[in-house]
Amino acid sequence: MTLPKVYVTRRIQDSGMKLLDGRVEYEVWEEDRPVERSELLRKAAAADGLLATLSDRIDDELLSLCPGLKVVSNYAVGYDNIDVRAATDRGVVVTNTPDVLTAATADIAFTLMLASARRLVEGNEFLRSGEWVTWQPNLLLGADVSGAVLGIYGMGKIGQAVARRARGFDMEILYVNRSPREEAERELGARRVAFEELLARSDFISIHCPLSDETRGLFNESTLRSMKKTAYLINTSRGPVVDQRALYRACSEGWIAGAGLDVFDIEPVPLDEPLLTLKNVTTIPHLGSATVRTRESMARLAVENLLAALEGRRPSAVVNPEVLDGR
Numbered sequence: 001m002t003l004p005k006v007y008v009t010r011r012i013q014d015s016g017m018k019l020l021d022g023r024v025e026y027e028v029w030e031e032d033r034p035v036e037r038s039e040l041l042r043k044a045a046a047a048d049g050l051l052a053t054l055s056d057r058i059d060d061e062l063l064s065l066c067p068g069l070k071v072v073s074n075y076a077v078g079y080d081n082i083d084v085r086a087a088t089d090r091g092v093v094v095t096n097t098p099d100v101l102t103a104a105t106a107d108i109a110f111t112l113m114l115a116s117a118r119r120l121v122e123g124n125e126f127l128r129s130g131e132w133v134t135w136q137p138n139l140l141l142g143a144d145v146s147g148a149v150l151g152i153y154g155m156g157k158i159g160q161a162v163a164r165r166a167r168g169f170d171m172e173i174l175y176v177n178r179s180p181r182e183e184a185e186r187e188l189g190a191r192r193v194a195f196e197e198l199l200a201r202s203d204f205i206s207i208h209c210p211l212s213d214e215t216r217g218l219f220n221e222s223t224l225r226s227m228k229k230t231a232y233l234i235n236t237s238r239g240p241v242v243d244q245r246a247l248y249r250a251c252s253e254g255w256i257a258g259a260g261l262d263v264f265d266i267e268p269v270p271l272d273e274p275l276l277t278l279k280n281v282t283t284i285p286h287l288g289s290a291t292v293r294t295r296e297s298m299a300r301l302a303v304e305n306l307l308a309a310l311e312g313r314r315p316s317a318v319v320n321p322e323v324l325d326g327r
């Protein structure tokens with residue numbers, strides 16, 4: 001029996017890799033950097049399945065070269081690296097890893113909120129550089145998170161998990177979402193508002209929407225100028241939802257108090273990015289789902305999705321179910 005051929009674009013946790021043994025014939029890009037485009041095109045062309053990460057651009061060009069490709073399993077919940085329409089048109093199933101990273105991502109959003117408000121990174125640098133000579137009544141005063149107004153843009157699973165954490169901090173929760181989230185309103189006292197109200201009233205805005213044509217550049221000069229001067233913007237979704245040039249001006253010219261960022265327009269963010277010069281901007285390298293347990297769960301789920309699609313079963317997280325339903 002010939003086994004399906006799979007290309008894995010990055011070595012993921014053993015909890016996932018070992019599930020491939022004996023079920024598929026696979027090759028892995030072993031280097032600790034994204035696979036080169038030419039190599040990806042070459043390997044994908046001969047594959048039945050791809051296990052991809054958000055560093056891989058799975059576009060129409062690539063898909064057009066892969067006559068045998070049945071599935072692209074993304075090791076991420078977000079899938080803006082994949083042209084899903086092109087995959088659907090070609091009958092390629094696309095899967096992702098929702099749910100397993102909800103808590104970890106909500107935790108990192110909250111971490112960035114607390115770190116920004118309480119000037120954690122500034123404090124760390126102040127201490128280590130030997131500037132701390134005495135306790136001072138006015139040393140590195142920050143903003144209160146407890147009791148503040150939290151605006152959540154995108155009340156999906158991660159947004160709701162952030163709201164649950166915010167309840168423990170006695171925060172008032174506002175949200176923007178296409179459809180109402182009645183359970184979150186009932187259980188967490190969250191209130192759905194217009195985007196304008198979210199901007200005008202929130203002390204913290206946390207972004208939890210996918211990147212799409214609708215959300216690209218949503219936080220721009222006009223919307224950032226509509227935020228409170230004392231407010232913080234937290235982004236753990238995708239960099240391009242925020243216009244980085246406008247955010248630099250917002251944080252350096254005092255339109256808002258600061259920002260906490262896990263994601264950037266270009267990743268890794270170039271070291272000459274002006275935002276990196278600002279003390280009121282806390283930055284981390286796309287760590288939203290980066291816990292041992294979460295990444296192991298993502299690895300298992302990504303491989304299970306891949307195997308299910310290759311073995312004719314329905315994967316548990318399908319982005320384009322119309323491909324399966326139309327069969």
Ligand code: DGY
Pocket residue numbers: 054075076077078079101237288289
């Ligand atoms: C995702 O899953 O989309 C995160 O950005 C990376 O884990």
